[in-house]
Amino acid sequence: MYRKNSSLFIYCIFYFGFLYIPVLLLPIFSFNDSFHMVFPLKGFTFDWYIEMWNKARLHQALWNSIKVGIIASIISTFIALFAAKAFTRYKVKFSGLSYGAILLPFIIPEIIIAVAFIVIWTSMGLKLGLIPITISHVLYCTPFCLLILISRMEGFDKSLEEASMDLGENAFGTFWRITLPLLLPGIVASLLLSFVISFDEFILAFFLSSSDQTLPIYMWSQLRFPKKLPHVLALGAIIIVATSFIVMLSYWFRNIGQSKNNKNLEI
Amino acid sequence: MIKDNYIKLRNISKKFNEVTAVDSLDLDIREGEFFSLLGPSGCGKTTLLRILAGFEYPTTGSVFIDDSEVTNQTPNLRPSNMVFQNYAIFPHINVQRNIEFGLRKEKLSKQELDLRVNESLKMVQLEGYEERFSNQLSGGQRQRVALARALVKRPKVLLLDEPLGALDKKLREEMQIELRNLQKDLGITFIFVTHDQEEAMTMSDRVAVMNEGKILQISPPKELYNNPINKFVSEFIGNINLLESKTITQNNQDLSLDILGVGKQDFKKNNFNYILSDNIFVALRPEDIYIKKEKIENVDINIHGVVKNVSFYGESTYFYVKVKGIKKLLMVSNYVDQVSINENDECNLGFNLKDIKLVS
Numbered sequence: 001m002y003r004k005n006s007s008l009f010i011y012c013i014f015y016f017g018f019l020y021i022p023v024l025l026l027p028i029f030s031f032n033d034s035f036h037m038v039f040p041l042k043g044f045t046f047d048w049y050i051e052m053w054n055k056a057r058l059h060q061a062l063w064n065s066i067k068v069g070i071i072a073s074i075i076s077t078f079i080a081l082f083a084a085k086a087f088t089r090y091k092v093k094f095s096g097l098s099y100g101a102i103l104l105p106f107i108i109p110e111i112i113i114a115v116a117f118i119v120i121w122t123s124m125g126l127k128l129g130l131i132p133i134t135i136s137h138v139l140y141c142t143p144f145c146l147l148i149l150i151s152r153m154e155g156f157d158k159s160l161e162e163a164s165m166d167l168g169e170n171a172f173g174t175f176w177r178i179t180l181p182l183l184l185p186g187i188v189a190s191l192l193l194s195f196v197i198s199f200d201e202f203i204l205a206f207f208l209s210s211s212d213q214t215l216p217i218y219m220w221s222q223l224r225f226p227k228k229l230p231h232v233l234a235l236g237a238i239i240i241v242a243t244s245f246i247v248m249l250s251y252w253f254r255n256i257g258q259s260k261n262n263k264n265l266e267i
Numbered sequence: 268m269i270k271d272n273y274i275k276l277r278n279i280s281k282k283f284n285e286v287t288a289v290d291s292l293d294l295d296i297r298e299g300e301f302f303s304l305l306g307p308s309g310c311g312k313t314t315l316l317r318i319l320a321g322f323e324y325p326t327t328g329s330v331f332i333d334d335s336e337v338t339n340q341t342p343n344l345r346p347s348n349m350v351f352q353n354y355a356i357f358p359h360i361n362v363q364r365n366i367e368f369g370l371r372k373e374k375l376s377k378q379e380l381d382l383r384v385n386e387s388l389k390m391v392q393l394e395g396y397e398e399r400f401s402n403q404l405s406g407g408q409r410q411r412v413a414l415a416r417a418l419v420k421r422p423k424v425l426l427l428d429e430p431l432g433a434l435d436k437k438l439r440e441e442m443q444i445e446l447r448n449l450q451k452d453l454g455i456t457f458i459f460v461t462h463d464q465e466e467a468m469t470m471s472d473r474v475a476v477m478n479e480g481k482i483l484q485i486s487p488p489k490e491l492y493n494n495p496i497n498k499f500v501s502e503f504i505g506n507i508n509l510l511e512s513k514t515i516t517q518n519n520q521d522l523s524l525d526i527l528g529v530g531k532q533d534f535k536k537n538n539f540n541y542i543l544s545d546n547i548f549v550a551l552r553p554e555d556i557y558i559k560k561e562k563i564e565n566v567d568i569n570i571h572g573v574v575k576n577v578s579f580y581g582e583s584t585y586f587y588v589k590v591k592g593i594k595k596l597l598m599v600s601n602y603v604d605q606v607s608i609n610e611n612d613e614c615n616l617g618f619n620l621k622d623i624k625l626v627s
Contacts, residue, residue, distance in 0.1 A: 156358075157353060159352075159353060159355040160355050160357060162342070162349075162355070163349070163355035164357075165322075165341065165342040166321075166342045166343070166347075166348055166349045167343075167348065167368050167369030168343045168369045169368075169369075169371075170341070170343050178357060181359045182358070182359060
């Protein structure tokens, strides 16, 4: 039984309020019948959502973001999959160093990655656009994928792979028939999470984009015009709902079968 | 013709960085034999098994199974199969598909496949469990699935890595008998790794006692119990009393010892066909010592002591006796009700020279 602790409870209310009330303002104002984000609310409307629906450039930006997100999440999950296998199953030389190197984008400020990337990319004479954005997103997403997959990999017993080898499967067959199916929830979680990260990413996309905008860049570009603010709020509201849903889904996938596996280990 | 060296290990060493897990070891295992590797944890027995399975490659030496060298073969190419300590049942497929797993390369028809799976499930008495998943099975059932999955491959050698360790005592004892019978029926060579001497003794044709990467003694269980080759083996197998002694004379034929707490005693060396160092222990099994309140007739050696502790074990009773001059309490076992001796009673102990083992 938990004893009720009122001071802790108040702390929780403040904490969550501080985190989420500003975010909740977005959906509220997206239904407000006014160009200005001020209280009191004027009246209820769906106009901004309808306006949003009719913007061709928004559609283009959305499609760009989806393309970048899908490609970046697949590539970074792929890289992380093999890295996770190497880190957890083989004795790799300099494994500590290379592990650190992969996780480095976590701590390097994004703007520094962005500046470095744009310098290298343009000095090679290459064009800015969706391709460098995708590549930089791979760099940025891989550490997240790696952490998810390593924890999944450590969650299942190495002797399962050994048993498969013992029963006549070679390394590839073992990976295909045992490792991959057992990792699948982790792989799906990694794909979803890295997609969301790429989808929401602003700084790298801002530096590396040219005429092709991703959704966050599009939103930012619209903020300069007060009359365009409301439909960005509507878009923002939808993105909040959609990404929260995907992240929850990814956590659900990440844990699927995990408790079942643990039950197998206790005898 | 049964081959004496069906499995042949020559000069096997395995080093993990600076640690030597297996130390230049030779071993021959007979065809169709139930062979146990017994030793304390860290003695190298599991490493040795994993070298046989192909999960580890020896630093030096070679491994032969049925006359063909497998030293550098990967596990999937070897004619051996393994039952893992935690069974390693694949959690994402059912029992049927677990057992079929290793047969994919044999390209059997669906009918033949079912037949083989059925046959092996029958062998381990798990018919009707085809559709179950690992988390729907008890520990004992998982163990049987692991066994069936390995045996369905019809291996030349079955390797078992402490497979009974996770089961409770009663089930473990049942499985011991079942495993033993299965092995006899199939005639497959079993190599069984355990740290439980009782398990090794009850199941095996021969037992190899290992310590610090070396095999100390390979013998049938009875021989191991009755003629331990050194102090370590004598202490590891069953209960034993070790009495310290001082060597008075030792030459090719005769040995004269001053046994602490007992006195001077002469031995014929040809009764002990191995070399002893100067630091000799007189080893006595608890059941080889007689205990009575009155004087014991017809024994070679008589000593006197005080009972410090009495432990009742059901089929026998253990007395722990303090004897002047002997540091440790002597362990003496006796069948129930043969003597009524209580704690702090004085008693007489007696034993015969033929029951003495000399170890060092």
